[in-house]
Structures are given as structure tokens and as C-alpha cells.
Amino acid sequence: MKKVSLLAPGPTPVPPRTLLAMAQPLIHHRSSDFLEIFGRVREGLKKIFKTNNDVLVFCSSGTGAMESAVTNLLSPGDKAIAIRGGKFGERWTELLEAYGCQAINLDVPWGYAVKPDDVAALLKADPSIKAVYVQALETSTGVSHPIKELAQVTKDTGAVLVVDAVSALGAYDIPTDEWGLDVVISGSQKALMLPPGLAFVSIGPKALEMMKTSKCPKFYFSWAKELKTQSQNKGAFTSPVPLFLGLLDIFEVIDEMGGLDNIFEETALKSKAFKAAVAAWGLELYSKENASTGLTAVEAPAGIDAQDVVGWLKNKYAIFIAGGQAQAKGKIFRVAHMGFISEFDTLQGISAIEMALAGLGYKFEMGAGVAAAQKIFGEA
Helix, strand or coil, X not given: CCCCEEXXXXXXCCCHHHHHHHCCCCCCXXXXXXXXXXXXXXXXXXXXXXXXXXXXXXXXXXXXXXXXXXXXXXXXXCEEEEEECCHHHHHHHHHHHHCCCEEEEEECCCCCCCXXXXXXXXXXXXXXXXXXXXXXXXXXXXXXXXXXXXXXXXXXXXXXXXXXXXXXXXXXXXXXXXXXXXXXXXXXXXCCCCCCCEEEEEECHHHHHHHCCCCCCCCCCCHHHHHHHHCCCCCCCCCCHHHHXXXXXXXXHHHHCCCHHHXXXXXXXXXXXXXXXXXXXXXXXXXXXXXXXXXXXXXXXXXXXXXXXXXXXXXXXXXXXXXXXXXXXXXXXXXXXXXXXXXXXXXXXXXXXXXXXXXXXXXXXXXXXXXXXXXXXXXX
């Protein structure tokens, strides 16, 4: 059996010590011991989100939290802007339409970031719009949208800004309160270095007020129900105890790694090194602007299917990266830099990609990418 290496943008590697923390004997989710753990998780998440808001915890993937941000804010027939610059932006439209809301689709070419002025124009033209849904990091393209600027656009309107930060939170700075973000969503399996299974929602004052008038159906993902229950340090339903134990350990890991700001710098360094390797190969980034530090999307060479690069790494080296989705399938491959991925993991990934590209017939100087990345790391 080969050692599996995760360099895909989720799930990302879990620190071995955290795996051990999750292997502790199971305790009951209604016990006094777990109530204490739940309380520590709630406080720790506020530090991660950089907020004084309540941060709800759901047992689901990030999509569950996305769905909750539709059902708890809107009523059937309400209008909301869905910024669609990739596969996950399109998911906002799918969720809105599933609950009978009117999606006003702001389509952005894949590989580009939304222009805040375009959002401002839509809100000015129709003040009845109640929400703007966007990705902090559009994982399918590697583009970071200008969240801070969008918050300035929605600030003095009747619309709330809902930010999908599933891939972004913990990878680079998203100060919820400082930027005035109404709703921020994230998940456990990306930069937070845990297995899939937990979703988080930070809810600001403006969103809390809108929640009171929402008429979309909701049960498991009811914010009102969970706000009441989680204020007592317990969930309305069964909590995944091992993941909570893992999250407590991750808070310690983050501190031992020098805190969030240091992690942001290290993530940016790995991103810079990998992107230098891409340039050394003579390849182009798929992200034409606002390329994220959390992951890199690379255009495959002409004549080579990017899925073959993904398959080569998986089958020969047990290294998992990601391919493109929808219109980008076969055209790009994506490599993560977030979470528990080291400089040497990055160099290993670069070396393996070089082997795959050469094996698939691409002509370039073997080792050029590794050398370029080493230079960046060596000068840091």
C-alpha cells in the first residue's frame, strides 16, 4: 500500500497528533464533559473567524451551511444576487431556486474576479434584493473575490453579504467583524486540517434581523433552533464528538504554528513557490486575476488532458490533486497550499507533476519547477 499524499483542495492532510486526539474513547454528546468541550469549540471558532458573532456548528459538509444561509435568510420569491464565477458560485443559484427564491445571476468569466461596481449597480437598480451570495475563494478556478470591497457595497443597503469561505478561512485573512461581513461559512476539511463533517456559520446582526422574517422551510439547519441550543453548549441533534475533539486540538496546532497570521504567511509562501514552478514549466495560471494563495489552478499544456495529469499522480504516486470541473474539466489541474501541507510536500508535488508532464509528452526542462520553488523557499 502506497503512502497517500493529499494536495487537493479538500480534504487536506490531518496532523497525526489530531488523528490521535480524535481516537480518544468516545464520550456521550449530552455529558457534562462534552458540554465543556462544546463551549471551548464555540470560543475557539470566534478567534478563527475573527468575530464576536455567534458561530454555529453543523454536522455536514460546507454545502449544508450554504443551504442554511438561504433557508434562514430568505422567503420564497425573494430576490438574491448569485455571483457565478465558477462551479461553486453556480451552486448558490441551485440552492436559491430549490427554495423558490429568484436568483439574479451575475456571471463572471471563469478565472476572473467579480467587480464590486457591478454588484452595486444591481443593488441600486433593485433595492428589493435581499442578499448577495459569493465565494471568498472560488475553488474551481483558484480566484479570490474582493470580499472586503463587496462588504462596503452592501453595507448601507437592505441586502446582506453571504460569504462562502469554505476554502478560504484559515488560508488567508478574512476578518469577519473588521470587514463587516454579515454571514461567513466554512468547513472542517480545508485549511482547518480536519476530516470532512463539520460546517460553520458566523451570523452578524444584520443577518440575525433578516432571519426573523424568513419563511423558507427549515428543520435540521434552523439557525434559530441552533442559536438557542448552542448557547447552552450543546447541539440540537447528535454532535460528532471525535471531530469536536479534533477541532480543539487544531486550535492548539494553530497556536504552535505561530498563530493564524503566521499560517497565512506560510500558505502564501507555498503558493508563491508553486506558482514559480508553473512559470518555469512554461505553463499559465487559470486564474487571470486575484489568484488565491490557498490553491493554484494550472492550465494543462496543449494536447494534454489535465485529467491525465491527475490520474498519473494518483495511480503512480498516490498523490491526490484535483482536476477541473464543468467547463474547465480536462483543461486544468488544481493543487492546494492550505492547511497541514509543508514546503517539502509542495516540492514533492511539483516533482511528481514534472514526472507526469514528461511522461505525457510535454517538452520542458526537467527539474526547472523544483529549482524555481527551491529558490523561493531558500530566499524566504
